Amino acid sequence: MQLKSATQWLLPVFVLAARASVANNHQQLYKRALEVSEPSYPSPWMNPDADGWGEAYARARDFVSQMTLMEKVNLTTGVGWAAEQCVGQSGSIPRLGLRSLCMHDSPLGIRGTDFNSAFPSGQTAAATFDRGLIYRRGYAMGQEAKGKGVNVLLGPVAGPLGRMPAGGRNWEGFSPDPVLTGVGMAESIKGIQDAGVIACAKHFIGNEQEHFRQVGEAKGYGFDIAETLSSNIDDKTMHELYLWPFADAVRAGVGSVMCSYQQVNNSYGCQNSKLMNDLLKNELGFQGFVMSDWQAQHTGAASAVAGLDMTMPGDTEFNTGLSYWGTNLTLAVLNGTVPAYRVDDMAMRIMAAFFKVSKSIELDPINFSFWTLDTYGPIHWAAKEGYQQINYHVDVVADHGNLIREIAAKGTVLLKNTGSLPLNKPKFVAVIGDDAGGNPNGPNACGDRGCDTGTLAMGWGSGTSNFPYLITPDAALQAKAVQDGSRYESILSNYATTQTKALVSQANVTAIVFVNADSGEGYINVDGNMGDRKNLTLWHDGDTLVKNVASWCPNTIVVIHSTGPVLLTEWYDNANITAILWAGLPGQESGNSITDVLYGKVNPAAKSPFTWGTTRQGYGADVLYEPNNGNGAPQQDFTEGVFIDYRYFDKANTSVIYEFGHGLSYTTFEYSNIKVEKSNAGEYKPTTGKTASAPTFGNFSTDTSDYLFPSDEFPYIYQYIYPYLNTTDAEKASADPQYGQTAEEFLPPHATDDAAQPLLRSSGKNEPGGNRQLYDVMYTITADIKNTGSIVGEEVPQLYVSLGGKDDPKVMLRDFDRMRIDPGQTAQFRGKLTRRDLSNWDTGVQDWVVGAGEKTAFVGSSSRKLDLSAVLP
Incomplete structure (x- = not known):
C-alpha cells in the first residue's frame, strides 16, 4: 500500500497554522482598534468531584487508562467528511470494544434518514412556555436518535440567541430572551440525555447571523473576504446575555458543546482560549467535551491547547484526506508540542460524557446512512468502498406524532381575536394561500428543506429532518369541515386574485388566510x-x-408560519381581520395542530417568544449584509449590549404591535395579590482555592516506529483520517524546515502548564454552572391568577425584575409557569428569584454582584402587561 507523502499528510500544519493565526490577529489589530480576545491558559482538566459527573469520571478514567496514544488521538479526531455513515464520526477503539461514535443532526429530528419524526422547532417549543413539554420533546428526540444508533445529537441551540430578527437560524434556538432560552436548553438537554444520547449545546458563542460565517461560503456568494466575521462582544454583555443560557446548559449536565464558525473578538471560536478555557471550562466548570463545528477548526496545536477536544468532521476541508489533528496530533504529543495531559483530558471528557448517558460501551449499530436512503451502498461513502447494507429503515417514530401535535398546538400564539374564534361549525370555510397546501413534489422534495413551496413547517439547513408525512392545513381543515357539515373550498395560491375574490366575497364566508416567511442556514440560498x-x-x-x-371578506383570519417576527404594520388593525395566529414551525402535524386551536379543542395559551415591532429599524441590531473591513474579517460590533428584542424596545420607549410574552386565550384571567417572601440565603462568598494538578493516564512510547500505519492489519481507506505516521523519522515526517522549534516559541505563555491552577471567584468548586451560591433562591414571589371566563384555560404568568441600575433594562424575564385553571377558580403562581437573577456582571472584580439600585418584581401576562409589582425588601 502506498501512503500519502509527508506533505499530503499535512504534518506541519499544527505549527504553521498557529503562527499564521497569530500573524492574522496582529494584522487585524493594526487595521482597526477592536475588542481582542485575551488569552487564557492552560486548558482546564476535568474535576473528578464535579457534581453529577463522579461516576462517569471514574468509569472514563478506567477506560482511558487502558488506551494508547493513537487510540486517544483517534477518539478525538473525526474520520472525515462522508467517511462513514453519520454526518460526523470519531475514530473507533476496537481493541477496547468501542465502535465509532456517531455525531448527527438535528435540533428538531434526525436529519437525512427515514421512518423518523419531524418535530416543531425550538422557537415553537419555547412559545409553549411549558417546561414539561420542552423536556418531553427532548426525550422523544433522544429516543429516536438512540434508535437510529446516534450517540451525540447536535442540539439544542442557544447560538443564535436571536440578536437580529432576520437571523437565518433563530428558529433552531428558542428566544432572544436568555432566561427562556436557558430553560429551553436545560429541559431539552435533560430529555435528550435521559434517553441515553449525549446532547450537544451549540453554537458557542455569538453566532448570530449566516452571512460571512465561513470564507468559502461567502466567496461562493461573490464576497471577497479572507477571514470569517468577528462578533465583537464586551465582557458584561457576554455574561448577562449570550453566556447565560450556556450556563444553564452546563448546569443541566450537557455532555458536549459545539464551538462556532465565526470569530469572537477577532479570534476563531474553535481556537479561542478565552471562550473555551476561561468562560466554559473554568468559570462554568464544564466537564464534557468541546467539538468543532464542521470545518470550523483552523489550527492544530493552537486549538488543542485553547480547549478544543474533538474535531469534526476531521478533515481540514471536506474530502481532502488532510487533518489538523489525526497524524498531526500524534506527532505533536511525541515531540512535546502538545502536552500528553491535554490529549488525556480530551479523551477523558469524551468518555465521561459517554458514560454519563450510557451504561455500557456495547452500543447498538448505526442503522442508517446520512448520504443515501438506498438500502445497499458503500459504508465508506466518500471512498465508495465497503459495499453492504447501510440502511435498515428502522422505524423510531413510536407515538411521537401525538406529542408533536400537542406541542405545535400549545405553541400557537393567538395574537389577535375580536370574537371570531374559536370556530363552531361555521357555515362556509374558505382557505386561501400557498401556505395552506403541500409541495406538489412532496414534503421532502427540496434537500434539507431548501425551498419555500407549500406550507412551511420547518426552516432550511442542517437543522432539519425528513418528514415521515406532513398534514397540511388544507387537508386537516377540510376533514374538520366535512365532519361538521360545513361548506369548504380552498385556493392554494397567493396569486389567483380573481378566483380568490369571487370565493371570499360570497355570503357567510369565514376566510382563513395562510402566509409564511422562511429562513435557514447559509449554505442554501432561497430566492436571494x-x-x-x-x-x-x-x-x-x-x-x-x-x-x-x-x-373582500369581513371575517378574515390570518395564520402565520414563520421563522421569527414579520411586519404586520399595514394590516394587523384592519377591522375585517378578526384573528391573527402565529403557528411558528409546527412540524409534521401542522394541519392538525392549527385545526385544534382554530376550533377550540386546544384553548391557546402560548406566548410570543419575541417582539413584533412596527418597523425593521425598530429592533436596533440588524444583519451585516456587506463586508465592512476590506477583504479582512467583517466586523460586527455588538454595541447595543444587552438591549435586544423587548429590552431594546423598552429602552427606546417605542411602540410595538405585539410585545414579547403576549398571547391571548379563549377565556380571560385576572391577576391579584402579589406577595414577596424573602429567603434566608447566606452572604455570597467568592470561590477560592486551586485545582489539582493535571492528571495523566498511562505512559506512551516515544519510538516513532510504534506509530506507523499497520498495513498488515487493515487496508487504507481513501480520504479516511488516521492517527498514524508514514515515516519513523519525526523530522522528515514533519516536513517542516523549522522542526526543531519548541512549543514555547510559538504557543502562548502557560499553554502547556500542568501545575495546580487558581479557581476563579465566579466558578464553583465542584458545581457546574458557576458558583453554587448564584443559584440560591433570594425571593419567592406569589400571585393569584383567576380564570374569569366560562371555559377551562391555561395561562402563563411571567415574573420580571427591574434591577434599578441606570444601565439596566427596564424589566427582564426571570421566571414563568404554565398553569391550568378551571373557570371561576383561582390558582397561585409561585416564581423564584435567584442571586444570579438579581446580579450584574462586574467587569472589575470579574464576578456577579448585586447592585445597590432598588429592585422591583413584576408579575403579568406579558412584558408590557405587568399588572402587579412589589419592591424587593
Whole structure:
C-alpha cells in the first residue's frame, strides 16, 4: 500500500497554522482598534468531584487508562467528511470494544434518514412556555436518535440567541430572551440525555447571523473576504446575555458543546482560549467535551491547547484526506508540542460524557446512512468502498406524532381575536394561500428543506429532518369541515386574485388566510435569502394577499408560519381581520395542530417568544449584509449590549404591535395579590482555592516506529483520517524546515502548564454552572391568577425584575409557569428569584454582584402587561 507523502499528510500544519493565526490577529489589530480576545491558559482538566459527573469520571478514567496514544488521538479526531455513515464520526477503539461514535443532526429530528419524526422547532417549543413539554420533546428526540444508533445529537441551540430578527437560524434556538432560552436548553438537554444520547449545546458563542460565517461560503456568494466575521462582544454583555443560557446548559449536565464558525473578538471560536478555557471550562466548570463545528477548526496545536477536544468532521476541508489533528496530533504529543495531559483530558471528557448517558460501551449499530436512503451502498461513502447494507429503515417514530401535535398546538400564539374564534361549525370555510397546501413534489422534495413551496413547517439547513408525512392545513381543515357539515373550498395560491375574490366575497364566508416567511442556514440560498432573511415581510406577496382578502371578506383570519417576527404594520388593525395566529414551525402535524386551536379543542395559551415591532429599524441590531473591513474579517460590533428584542424596545420607549410574552386565550384571567417572601440565603462568598494538578493516564512510547500505519492489519481507506505516521523519522515526517522549534516559541505563555491552577471567584468548586451560591433562591414571589371566563384555560404568568441600575433594562424575564385553571377558580403562581437573577456582571472584580439600585418584581401576562409589582425588601 502506498501512503500519502509527508506533505499530503499535512504534518506541519499544527505549527504553521498557529503562527499564521497569530500573524492574522496582529494584522487585524493594526487595521482597526477592536475588542481582542485575551488569552487564557492552560486548558482546564476535568474535576473528578464535579457534581453529577463522579461516576462517569471514574468509569472514563478506567477506560482511558487502558488506551494508547493513537487510540486517544483517534477518539478525538473525526474520520472525515462522508467517511462513514453519520454526518460526523470519531475514530473507533476496537481493541477496547468501542465502535465509532456517531455525531448527527438535528435540533428538531434526525436529519437525512427515514421512518423518523419531524418535530416543531425550538422557537415553537419555547412559545409553549411549558417546561414539561420542552423536556418531553427532548426525550422523544433522544429516543429516536438512540434508535437510529446516534450517540451525540447536535442540539439544542442557544447560538443564535436571536440578536437580529432576520437571523437565518433563530428558529433552531428558542428566544432572544436568555432566561427562556436557558430553560429551553436545560429541559431539552435533560430529555435528550435521559434517553441515553449525549446532547450537544451549540453554537458557542455569538453566532448570530449566516452571512460571512465561513470564507468559502461567502466567496461562493461573490464576497471577497479572507477571514470569517468577528462578533465583537464586551465582557458584561457576554455574561448577562449570550453566556447565560450556556450556563444553564452546563448546569443541566450537557455532555458536549459545539464551538462556532465565526470569530469572537477577532479570534476563531474553535481556537479561542478565552471562550473555551476561561468562560466554559473554568468559570462554568464544564466537564464534557468541546467539538468543532464542521470545518470550523483552523489550527492544530493552537486549538488543542485553547480547549478544543474533538474535531469534526476531521478533515481540514471536506474530502481532502488532510487533518489538523489525526497524524498531526500524534506527532505533536511525541515531540512535546502538545502536552500528553491535554490529549488525556480530551479523551477523558469524551468518555465521561459517554458514560454519563450510557451504561455500557456495547452500543447498538448505526442503522442508517446520512448520504443515501438506498438500502445497499458503500459504508465508506466518500471512498465508495465497503459495499453492504447501510440502511435498515428502522422505524423510531413510536407515538411521537401525538406529542408533536400537542406541542405545535400549545405553541400557537393567538395574537389577535375580536370574537371570531374559536370556530363552531361555521357555515362556509374558505382557505386561501400557498401556505395552506403541500409541495406538489412532496414534503421532502427540496434537500434539507431548501425551498419555500407549500406550507412551511420547518426552516432550511442542517437543522432539519425528513418528514415521515406532513398534514397540511388544507387537508386537516377540510376533514374538520366535512365532519361538521360545513361548506369548504380552498385556493392554494397567493396569486389567483380573481378566483380568490369571487370565493371570499360570497355570503357567510369565514376566510382563513395562510402566509409564511422562511429562513435557514447559509449554505442554501432561497430566492436571494442567503440563510438570513432579506427583510421582515411575508414571502410570496403575502401582505398583498392578506390585505386583498380582508378588503373582500369581513371575517378574515390570518395564520402565520414563520421563522421569527414579520411586519404586520399595514394590516394587523384592519377591522375585517378578526384573528391573527402565529403557528411558528409546527412540524409534521401542522394541519392538525392549527385545526385544534382554530376550533377550540386546544384553548391557546402560548406566548410570543419575541417582539413584533412596527418597523425593521425598530429592533436596533440588524444583519451585516456587506463586508465592512476590506477583504479582512467583517466586523460586527455588538454595541447595543444587552438591549435586544423587548429590552431594546423598552429602552427606546417605542411602540410595538405585539410585545414579547403576549398571547391571548379563549377565556380571560385576572391577576391579584402579589406577595414577596424573602429567603434566608447566606452572604455570597467568592470561590477560592486551586485545582489539582493535571492528571495523566498511562505512559506512551516515544519510538516513532510504534506509530506507523499497520498495513498488515487493515487496508487504507481513501480520504479516511488516521492517527498514524508514514515515516519513523519525526523530522522528515514533519516536513517542516523549522522542526526543531519548541512549543514555547510559538504557543502562548502557560499553554502547556500542568501545575495546580487558581479557581476563579465566579466558578464553583465542584458545581457546574458557576458558583453554587448564584443559584440560591433570594425571593419567592406569589400571585393569584383567576380564570374569569366560562371555559377551562391555561395561562402563563411571567415574573420580571427591574434591577434599578441606570444601565439596566427596564424589566427582564426571570421566571414563568404554565398553569391550568378551571373557570371561576383561582390558582397561585409561585416564581423564584435567584442571586444570579438579581446580579450584574462586574467587569472589575470579574464576578456577579448585586447592585445597590432598588429592585422591583413584576408579575403579568406579558412584558408590557405587568399588572402587579412589589419592591424587593
